[in-house]
Amino acid sequence: MLIPRVRSWCERNKVAPSKLMIPLSYAAIIGGMTTLIGTSTNLLVAGLMESSGYKGLGMFDLVWVGGPAAIATILYFGLIGYRFLPDRREPGGSDDEGMLQFLFEMEMPGGSSLVSKTVEEAGLRSLGDAFLAHVIRNKEIVPASPEMVLREGDILAFRGSPAVLEHLQERHGLRSVLESVESAGHMTLPIFEAVIAPTSRLVGRTLVDVNFREEYQGVVLGIYREDESIDKSIGRVVLQAGDLLLIEARKGFDKRWNKNREEFYLVAPRRAERVKPQPGKAPLALFILLAVITVAALGYASIVTTSFIGALAMIGTRCLRGRDAKSAVDVPVLLVIAAALGLGKAIESTGLAEAIALFLTENGSAFGVIGIVSAVYIATSLLTEVITNNAAAALMIGVGLEASTTLGAPPEAFALAVAVAASASFLSPIGYQTNMMAMAAGGYKFSDFFRVGLIVNIVVGVTTLVMISYLWL
DSSP, X not given: OHHHHHHHHHHHHTOOGGGGHHHHHHHHHHHTTSSTTSSHHHHHHHHHHHHTTSOOOOTTTTHHHHHHHHHHHHHHHHHTXXXXXXXXXXXXXXXXXXXXXXXXXXXXXXXXXXXXXXXXXXXXXXXSSEEEEEEEETTEEEEOOTTOXXXXXXXXXXXXXXXXXXXXXXXXXXXXXXXXXXXXXXXXOOEEEEXXXXXXXXXXXXXXXXXXXXXHSEEEEEEEOTTOOOOSOGGGOXXXXXXXXXXXXXXXXXXXXXXXXXXXXXXXEEEXXXXXXXXXXXXXXXXXXXXXXXXXXXXXXXXXXXXXXXXXXXXXXXXXXXXXXXXXXXXXXXXXXXXXXXXXXXXXXXXXXXXXHHHHHHHHGGGHHHHHHHHHHHHHHHHTTTSOHHHHHHHHHHHHHHHHHHHTOOHHHHHHHHHHHHHOOOSSTTSSHHHHHHHXXXXXOHHHHHHHHHHHHHHHHHHHHHHHHHHHO
């Protein structure tokens, strides 16, 4: 229910939902800094410190830096920052423009946690881009109202965006009216959109009449008809040419039916297959995560070791399947990190890191140790805007550690500056993968990130350096 509530807040405060995309992405990045396992960069920095003969960062050292930085950034966006974000959406635009009258149905199964609750208590009154239109009870269509008490066996008819359908399918207490054409396996079936052609056998008939599931090897989840509201059960709607069907089917459904234009004008994929949620495994996964953190926090093993063992435990207990674990490994990113580690080692072994550190200490001695830490932070921050965060950390950690040795300052101060600066990539969408997600969702441009991210970089940088100075210098 988080997304509908966010949308409701936006409507009440007259704020475009897209304006929350960049703030949320920045909060996610900074939130990842608050513990050592928050980002891969933190682990990388800790590991490089240990390999260089230094004591690694403590499990929660980053909390004292990342926590205040996250709070400062959230306060900035909550009070001022969001006003600088343009609304880049097309007028009336969302990804589901023109589909706000899509009709789809969900069933209230026996034992549902929503039984005996009112529509409002069940959280089904306000769903953002959809609303509960009516309830089919004992084959009768009853208009939905906030005070209506839900009963076992009720079929709830929603009208709105297909994105809300995907959310409701994952919600406990509701299930699809029709059984999937393929219930076995750990992957959900893809969803397709199909436009009925004038020559189709579906025209003038209902889904029940044509036995759609068996004849077309798919299940219709929803129907959209332009300029007309549908007030019947999906299975009893007399179909027309041009109707848009939302169909759950096996992979390849689109290729098969696009060869036969007599049935559908066009069949296009709406959602790819994905791993089914395993709520029964959630307690076990949580236990493994807590064990990884606790063992590392107590100092019995390094976070690198406990994380690796935890990953194996996730696979061994089937919380994560081997194929999914393999697909989660981004080989190009690993190659970039490996190459950056090699460059970083070369910078250190050739004396370049020492030379850079000496240059910084000689030219920044007037500003004290905090001035040198600031220089390392700024250099890392600029570097991470053009290469990956892990590569920036690998290249700059050697310089930071050499500077700490030259100055006799705590190495933790420089390591924390590198770790945070490498992850604080806010000036461009290419600096961090979360930024790219926000760019697509909000329709932003490079200039939007620079204008907003410059201030965020300053806020995070100042907060980080103040906390490092106060606690370590």
